[in-house]
Amino acid sequence: MDKIKNISEELKEWIIHTLQSGVSPLAICNGLIKKGFDPKFAYETLFEIVGNGSVTNINHAYQYEPIHISDQGNILHTSDREVYIRAKSIKPVIIQFENVLSDDECNLLIQLAKDRLQPSKVIDANSGAEKAAAGRTSKGMYFRLQENELIAKIERRIAEITNYPLVNGEGLQVLNYQIGEEYKGHYDFFPEKKVDPSKGGQRIATMLLYLNDVEAGGETIFPKTGQLIVPRRGSAVFFHYGNSLGEVDRLSLHSSIPVESGEKWVATKWIRQHNIYHGA
Known part of the structure; x- marks a missing residue:
């Protein structure tokens, strides 16, 4: 059966009301997909609604602090490669970077x-232990x-790009997703x-590197x-999500x-x- 790729004004109004009540955009997306909507269409619809200013109360309290990459130009010179923002x-x-690898x-x-x-496993929010999860x-x-x-060469390059010491980074993880x-x-x-x-305390940033071109999705x-x-x-x-205040x-x-x-x-x-490896 063909996936749904259109949305009524009534449903759009319901989505806006639901977002304003504090429900996660991702939860609404997943609900639409379960109802038969095309996944990409569902995500793009939510992006459009969130991005056009219809929802005003989904912001949060977090103090942004300057980070090294933000002060750089559009070309970063590492010891062995030019990386482009x-x-x-x-x-x-x-x-978003190009030419990292x-x-x-x-x-x-x-x-x-x-x-x-x-x-793959996830971290259990209650125990802190790794466990299997249906969502991954x-x-x-x-x-x-x-x-x-x-691995050492790639880790040095990431450290130079982010300006975080190599020893602040966890071991490189490689993931594979099939259809x-x-x-x-x-x-x-x-x-x-x-x-x-x-x-090492809290995770504060992630560098996600893409190793292949995906034909569709992903x-x-x-x-x-x-x-x-x-x-x-x-x-x-690269996305940064932890500050010096512990937020x-x-x-x-x-x-x-x-x-x-x-x-x-x-x-x-x-x-x-x-x-x-040595705590704080």
């Missing part, structure tokens, strides 16, 4: 990760920090009670801000929508407040 948002901090680096990362993939249907693996020459697989809306920061100061979306990022080999998106930016809610054709490969570097 394609788009930049300051509130919230979401920066070469084609050969992307292909090699995929090859090194393939035989080590395991079903990818497979993934972790490299140890500086596990080999390639229909997704990661529903989530935050990368830890629940407040599960932050461990002895292991976009990264920020449903509270209406931003959608198409995966392109060698590109990346977290809830506009950083994001998800990976289902892959419709082909597959999707990404690598993730999570950055903590402090040195992961």
Whole structure:
């Protein structure tokens, strides 16, 4: 059966009213999809509604602070590569990059990760332990920090781009999404009670690197801000969501929508407040 790709004015008014009552845009999107709406159409409809000023009370209290990348020009010179800023948002901090990885680096990362993939897990909000979750249907693996020459080179490059020490970064994670697989809306920061100061403290930023071009689907979306990022080999998106006051930016809610054709490969570097291996 064909998916629905149009929306009535009555339903649009209901969506606006529901958003104003505090319901998450992502929850409304998921509801529309379950009712038979085309996923991309549902997301784009919510983006349009949120972006046109119809909803006025979905903002939050978070104090934005200057970060290193925001002060740079559109070309960043690392020790081994020129990286280009394609788009930049300051509130919230979401920066899109091109030319972060070469084609050969992307292909090699995929090859090194393939035989080590395991079903992806999430952090339980109550216990802090990793667990399987229906909303995350990818497979993934972790490299140890500086596990080999390639990983060390990529980690140095990320440190130079973000201006955060290499030791503040968790081990690089590689994820693979097949057709229909997704990661529903989530935050990368830890629940407040599960932050461990002895292991670097809170996560404050993420660098998400795209390792292949996805034939269809697989976009990264920020449903509270209406931003959608198409995966392109060698590109990346950086988002920053933790400040020196211990606050977290809830506009950083994001998800990976289902892959419709082909597959999707990404690598993730999570950055903590402090040195992961020596606490604060």
